[in-house]
Amino acid sequence: MLLVASAFVVLAVAMLVQAAPLPRDVRNASTGCGTALGCGLLLAAAVAHAAGLLDPDPHARLPLGPGGFGASLLLDPVAAVGLAVVGLGGAAASIHAIGYERAQGAGHAAGPVPTMPLLPPFVAAMALVPLAADVLTLLFAFEAMSVVSWILVIANGRSQDGGRAGPIYLITAAFGTLCLVLSFALLGGAEGAWRFTTMRETDVGPVRTAFAVGLAILGAGSKAGLFPLHVWLLLAHPAAPSPISALMSGVMTKMALLVLVRILFDLAGQPSWWWGTVLMVIGLASGLMGVLHALMQDDLKRLLACSTVENVGLIAIGLGVALQFQAAGLPAVAVVALAGALLHMINHAVFKTLLFLAAGSVLSATGERGIDRMGGLLRTMPVTGAAALVGSLSIAGLPPFNGFASEWMTFQAVLSAGRLPQWELKMLLAAAAAGLALIAALSAVCFVRAFGIAFLGRHRERGAATAHDADGTMRLGVALPAAVCVLFGLLPMLPLVLVHPAVLELLPGAGVGDAAAMTLWLLPPGGVQGYAPWAIASIGAALGIATWLALRPTGGGGARRVPAWGCGHPPVGPVSQYGGSSFAQPIRRVFGTVAFAARESVDMPAPGDTRPARHAVRMIDPAWEAVVRPLAAAVGWLADRANGLRSLTIRAHLAIGFGLLVGLLVLTAVVR
């Protein structure tokens, strides 16, 4: 706990440095370094906790909070996973932010509000969420996280979506917190338990628990970006400055999911079968819609935000499957599913942070966000490009990178569908398996497209041709998470060391043996197969070197550089390359017509006409049309009706108040 406390002190100092009378760059550099140090301390606390180096009862009471109760913090295994996520994502983002702020300050596009002063409190608020051991602390941290990030989103408000993103973000965040408040209130029972220790022992009956679970999925899910409440995320995440986008997508969504884990696995008691089913179905919808959305995007940061919806969906599938197996009394499989989900949280935090930071480096080097205006950046920005390649292959779930390890575990759990007792659930899990495969394959398409169009080929615009690799801190900011991606990919047991205590705590009944078996090989329950990426990768590397050595002397010297052949059609301008929308066209034809009612229209002028030919695609986002627009219309309608109340007579007002009082008394009498 000392480590955590010192981390918060360091973060506070990092924020206060901003008030010091120092030159801007020095101030920003010290804030960035301080925040990175604070994140490192958080990570160290998580690792030390997992390794059992800390005292066994790491409680802390802060002399804050209502009525002298004091806010309580607790570093338990779940919190350790959260701190690891904050530490990994936060460290990279704060190092990157130093260079990013300098480039923004020097460049033409200086933000109206500096990002740096709000970076440490944002990180601190996110770290508080998993540490909170009572409802008030948790809700305070959750709100602080929302508000600070909201300021950062509107600070960038002049950019494309910022103006629209601000209000929608605020409304959704308020809605999410409202749902969580109600959920906790239901779980607290008649005595109003608000510390988690007492809440765990409170049994409030199946009906209230059911409502609490539903509200928790709605509240935490809206913050995490689960379909169909993800619309704010697509607007808000890309609108913030890139290091903040990285933290919002990579870390903040995970904190919301950890709140969901805390409620569903920890506080609500023995799960019933439908919790997991609901969560899994929502996760599948988020995954599919998220990845299809991402495939249609041309804006790099928006594409990454869409893919966050997809990955949050994948985690939700894992959590849902774990709940289903736990409810069915099969903790051995639930262990694998939950470990896969928590591992994917850590993994996604790393590679999504990396990709957003790389997008930020590209943005500050070229001033472009649209992938159709980039191209060939791997040659002009070698370090950023290589890191982005690692991130793209990781997020696409390809071995031997880290995304595959967590997806593999989720697959193993889903493929154990045959062990579930109800055959309806078996079929649903079979559908989930197909959905997972489709999501994984489509995300590979998506990131081949994103990386291939933006970083490979020929430069499409002058900005891409004259771009230089970012400065040292920005390069370090992307290189660190890239190294972590490779490390966690080859040795997934390292993050699993953090995950295992959490899994064992959350799943009562799971034997230690189930987890201890997974030290060197990832082993699913009851099978003989495993996944040993380090073995596969080292043999692959040996084969690769052997091939390279064997072929080296042939062919008479090195490769000759020649213009592209193009099957006898030497390419003309860079526009003759495949662009983002042309790459996505087959997928748009196959899936987009169903998912987004995509319609293409071609306007081809007659021969002799000098008008340019035009090709337009129209797409409708079902979440906007089916959920947000009716909801907004309903709120507007209600507001109009409520307006009429103002002009009532005093007697009518009194009558309404009296009627309400009587109604509430009757309700209390009935419920008690």
Add this chain to the structure above:
Amino acid sequence: MTAVVFQIVQLVLVVAAAPLLTGVVRLVKARLNGRRGPSPLQPYRDLARLLRKDVLVTDTASWLFQAAPYAVFVLTWLAASLVPTFATGFALAPAADLILLAGLLGTARAVQALAALDTGTAFGGIGASREMMIAALAEPAMLMVVLSLAILVGTTAAPAVVEALAQGSVGVRVSLAMALVTLVMVALAETGRVPIDNPATHLELTMVHEAMVLEYSGRHLALIELAGMLRLLLFVSLIGAVFVPWTLLPRDGAPAMALLGLVAYGAKLLVAAVLLGLFETSIAKMRVFRVAEFLGVAFLVGVMAAIFLFVSRGIGP
């Protein structure tokens, strides 16, 4: 010790046999077309010729373009050596997981598509885009096969699946036949055979795989060609091992009997080559957007295989 020897034999065997398999398929197709056709050893000669030739690299391409052939080849080779061919007790058997297999092929495909985009030509883009779409459609169908096997056998490890099926404890099930249909359809798509793609096409606009590798030459092209042949061999071995599992030497079998397994493996390759040649000659290539329907059918058959298993397990013993 035997396991290591078996593994090395398997590593060498797949890479040595892959060009022969392609050569035999070409010979069968030529004979069915009424041509004499080249010798089945022609692919070896082609590869040797390519290795001697100069390497040309597009001037705007990055390092990824030159690294890709090695990565594609090694990943495919590794994947092919994870599939049981003549015995199940090879050294990498505990890691020979069907999902990992799909993943390795997926990485190879992604790298190949990225390299195609790196050429900066329209053909590279068109090939990459179509290849990725086909892969995205084939993956769920492939996973349905894995799911059916996992329900039957309780594991996704290829050697364990083969041993369990060979012991006959699973029995004859209609689901296995459906899984076979799905796997064959997926294999046709993944290896770029007719009716999905035509490996011998000369019309650029109909190409998928060939369009991606247009800019490659010399040893780079040789590696990519060999990787394509290995991919075909991989799927033939996989289908042969899962659906004709009795010829493979089980883990506790006498090592000397491995020779029998090798002979049987050769016979399987020959039969597969003849069947593939017959099939490709008797069917026409379909339009690119019909591929979605083809693989949709494959997926549905795979889903039905899994559902039949659930239902029969739910009602039966």
